[in-house]
Amino acid sequence: xxxxxxxxxxxxxxxxxxxxxxxxxxxxxxxxxxxxxxxxxxxxxxxxxxxxxxxxxxxxxxxxxxxxxxxxxxxxxxxxxxxxxxxxxxxxxxxxxxxxxxxxxxxxxxxxxx
Amino acid sequence: xxxxxxxxxxxxxxxxxxxxxxxxxxxxxxxxxxxxxxxxxxxxxxxxxxxxxxxxxxxxxxxxxxxxxxxxxxxxxxxxxxxxxxxxxxxxxxxxxxxxxxxxxxxxxxxxxx
Numbered sequence: 001x002x003x004x005x006x007x008x009x010x011x012x013x014x015x016x017x018x019x020x021x022x023x024x025x026x027x028x029x030x031x032x033x034x035x036x037x038x039x040x041x042x043x044x045x046x047x048x049x050x051x052x053x054x055x056x057x058x059x060x061x062x063x064x065x066x067x068x069x070x071x072x073x074x075x076x077x078x079x080x081x082x083x084x085x086x087x088x089x090x091x092x093x094x095x096x097x098x099x100x101x102x103x104x105x106x107x108x109x110x111x112x113x114x
Numbered sequence: 115x116x117x118x119x120x121x122x123x124x125x126x127x128x129x130x131x132x133x134x135x136x137x138x139x140x141x142x143x144x145x146x147x148x149x150x151x152x153x154x155x156x157x158x159x160x161x162x163x164x165x166x167x168x169x170x171x172x173x174x175x176x177x178x179x180x181x182x183x184x185x186x187x188x189x190x191x192x193x194x195x196x197x198x199x200x201x202x203x204x205x206x207x208x209x210x211x212x213x214x215x216x217x218x219x220x221x222x223x224x225x226x227x228x
Binding site for chain 2: 033040041042045046048058076091102103104105106108109
């Protein structure tokens with residue numbers, strides 16, 4: 001199993017450019033999440049999805065969009081990149097059953113906006 | 115709302131020293147509690163978990179006990195190794211949220227020197 005994969009690993013954007021961060025999981029998990037991690041801070045939830053076709057905002061959704069057309073994929077879209085979006089982005093997935101609520105994380109995408 | 119507070123870092127220890135990283139939480143109901151570890155340049159990995167009061171999670175020599183009376187989930191290891199150098203995150207997940215989303219502490223960076 002590959003688990004959760006993310007592409008690209010690194011990206012530099014100019015202010016105002018757009019890009020899509022890709023996330024795929026092969027564990028047949030219902031729940032998927034996007035987090036951002038700023039230096040010295042914990043992870044903050046951007047968006048999440050409880051299944052194909054269903055998405056909802058997390059704590060810091062402004063400036064981002066998501067879609068979930070399949071169980072496996074959960075791309076994150078930045079429409080007009082701003083320096084405040086410089087961060088490391090992590091995708092995660094969870095089976096979403098029982099009480100363990102364990103989330104599995106991808107390796108991250110390091111994004112710099114200049 | 116839910117929140118997690120963990121001790122400020124960085125923490126520097128000599129090899130074979132005893133480790134404690136404090137974590138306390140605020141949540142309604144009965145959350146599940148987790149410790150995640152992030153090695154340099156990697157995503158987060160689940161280290162251990164506990165889903166109800168008085169449960170003890172353990173893995174790789176690390177332990178943490180879910181203490182409802184003190185709302186704490188302190189991480190301990192009797193003898194740290196250089197390979198334990200990483201950032202450690204305490205987190206909770208509250209079933210009432212419906213999304214199984216995680217709330218993270220800010221992380222504690224541990225450096226173990228030979």
